[in-house]
Amino acid sequence: MKRVVLILVALLLVAGTTDVQAQWLKKLGQKAIDRAEERAKKKVEDKVDKAVDKTVDDAFEGAEDAVKGKDDAAEERKEKDKPETQAKEVKEETVAKTTAEAPVPTADISWNKFDFVAGDEVMFEDNLVGEANGEFPSQWDLLGGNAEISKINGENVIYMDKQTTIAPLMKNPKNYLPESYTIEFDFYISKDSKGWWKIELMGEDGYRKSNIELYSQADARRTIEGSWETINRDSRSSSSQVDLSAIGWHRVSISFNKRALKVYFDQVRAMNIPNVAQAGWFRFFSTDSHFLRNIRMAKGAVPLYDRMMSDGKFITYGITFDVGKSTIKPESMGEINRIVLLMNENPELKFSVEGHTDSTGNATSNQALSEARSKAIVDKLTELGISAGRLAAVGKGQTTPLADNGTDEGRAKNRRVEFVKQ
Numbered sequence: 001m002k003r004v005v006l007i008l009v010a011l012l013l014v015a016g017t018t019d020v021q022a023q024w025l026k027k028l029g030q031k032a033i034d035r036a037e038e039r040a041k042k043k044v045e046d047k048v049d050k051a052v053d054k055t056v057d058d059a060f061e062g063a064e065d066a067v068k069g070k071d072d073a074a075e076e077r078k079e080k081d082k083p084e085t086q087a088k089e090v091k092e093e094t095v096a097k098t099t100a101e102a103p104v105p106t107a108d109i110s111w112n113k114f115d116f117v118a119g120d121e122v123m124f125e126d127n128l129v130g131e132a133n134g135e136f137p138s139q140w141d142l143l144g145g146n147a148e149i150s151k152i153n154g155e156n157v158i159y160m161d162k163q164t165t166i167a168p169l170m171k172n173p174k175n176y177l178p179e180s181y182t183i184e185f186d187f188y189i190s191k192d193s194k195g196w197w198k199i200e201l202m203g204e205d206g207y208r209k210s211n212i213e214l215y216s217q218a219d220a221r222r223t224i225e226g227s228w229e230t231i232n233r234d235s236r237s238s239s240s241q242v243d244l245s246a247i248g249w250h251r252v253s254i255s256f257n258k259r260a261l262k263v264y265f266d267q268v269r270a271m272n273i274p275n276v277a278q279a280g281w282f283r284f285f286s287t288d289s290h291f292l293r294n295i296r297m298a299k300g301a302v303p304l305y306d307r308m309m310s311d312g313k314f315i316t317y318g319i320t321f322d323v324g325k326s327t328i329k330p331e332s333m334g335e336i337n338r339i340v341l342l343m344n345e346n347p348e349l350k351f352s353v354e355g356h357t358d359s360t361g362n363a364t365s366n367q368a369l370s371e372a373r374s375k376a377i378v379d380k381l382t383e384l385g386i387s388a389g390r391l392a393a394v395g396k397g398q399t400t401p402l403a404d405n406g407t408d409e410g411r412a413k414n415r416r417v418e419f420v421k422q
Contacts, residue, residue: 116334118318119298125412128156160286167283180300188291195288201279326372358411371395
């Protein structure tokens with residue numbers, strides 16, 4: 001209330017060069033005060049602030065025109081609106097606004113129909129834990145532009161400036177993608193998202209085999225567009241409408257199986273391309289400021305029944321959780337649905353669902369976390385119709401690693417869920 005009065009008084013002083021403006025602003029001030037008092041009684045003063053701020057901004061521009069002259073004021077506003085002027089502050093403004101915005105949108109029940117299945121063997125994973133703010137992300141290579149670690153709602157993310165290209169650091173940087181693989185990552189949509197970014201699947205020779213572009217301007221184009229080279233070297237393209245209305249994080253999942261490429265946006269399969277040339281490596285490219293997190297690449301999934309029959313169990317990396325919690329991530333539903341199908345087709349199957357962690361953190365807390373996660377999986381499977389008598393939840397904590405916990409790749413392999421046949 002006091003803020004409204006002070007702003008209007010200040011504007012009266014600025015606009016004092018004309019009696020007409022002064023009288024108009026006095027009337028406006030009284031009207032705004034009356035409205036503020038009325039809304040205060042209803043405890044929704046925030047709505048008045050928004051309306052008054054808009055009117056005040058318009059009034060201020062009128063007062064500014066009177067003081068500086070309309071031509072000078074208009075020219076000054078025109079300069080502020082230039083893309084190159086706005087670009088200087090895009091990073092700071094975007095970070096500030098996204099920090100105050102809502103977190104990840106609530107998962108829709110349609111995730112239960114999600115059929116993406118993450119690969120079985122993790123080849124690369126970066127959850128950005130332990131990265132220093134403002135530094136270049138340690139698991140990446142810079143191919144052009146500028147990228148660094150930033151924060152959204154207190155969580156580490158990769159900030160990509162405009163015209164920036166990054167690629168994962170790999171031992172063989174131009175030839176590591178197998179004939180079947182999956183790539184997953186999150187990207188952020190803010191109120192001011194603009195431009196577009198793409199993931200490019202590259203050949204060992206440096207030529208692009210395919211790329212997936214997403215136009216991320218939330219109030220404009222809302223499409224995923226793909227272009228690719230076929231195994232016969234023909235060039236083709238396609239596009240799909242996606243919903244970017246929700247402010248927050250969105251998930252992109254890509255599956256490649258010998259020559260078939262599928263692209264998923266959140267809970268929807270956006271593209272299904274049957275004839276795509278094999279790529280050797282991938283990179284991200286951004287035309288404007290964008291944010292990424294939770295990037296993971298894995299070798300393609302082997303049929304669950306085949307693995308279970310040969311090993312007496314199967315290991316899955318497709319069921320993931322929020323960091324340090326037992327909350328199952330929505331993108332896990334593809335793998336969970338696959339397990340439900342397996343158990344429905346084989347009603348004699350019974351499993352011990354065993355959760356495993358890496359050695360990061362305290363052993364006691366890791367044990368408790370693995371137990372909670374195993375129980376969460378059992379609860380989800382029973383919710384989907386599997387009898388509770390066919391499942392047992394077991395937490396293994398960090399006691400049985402598969403790989404060296406001293407490396408990022410080793411820790412990624414140790415964070416897993418095993419379904420052991422009973």
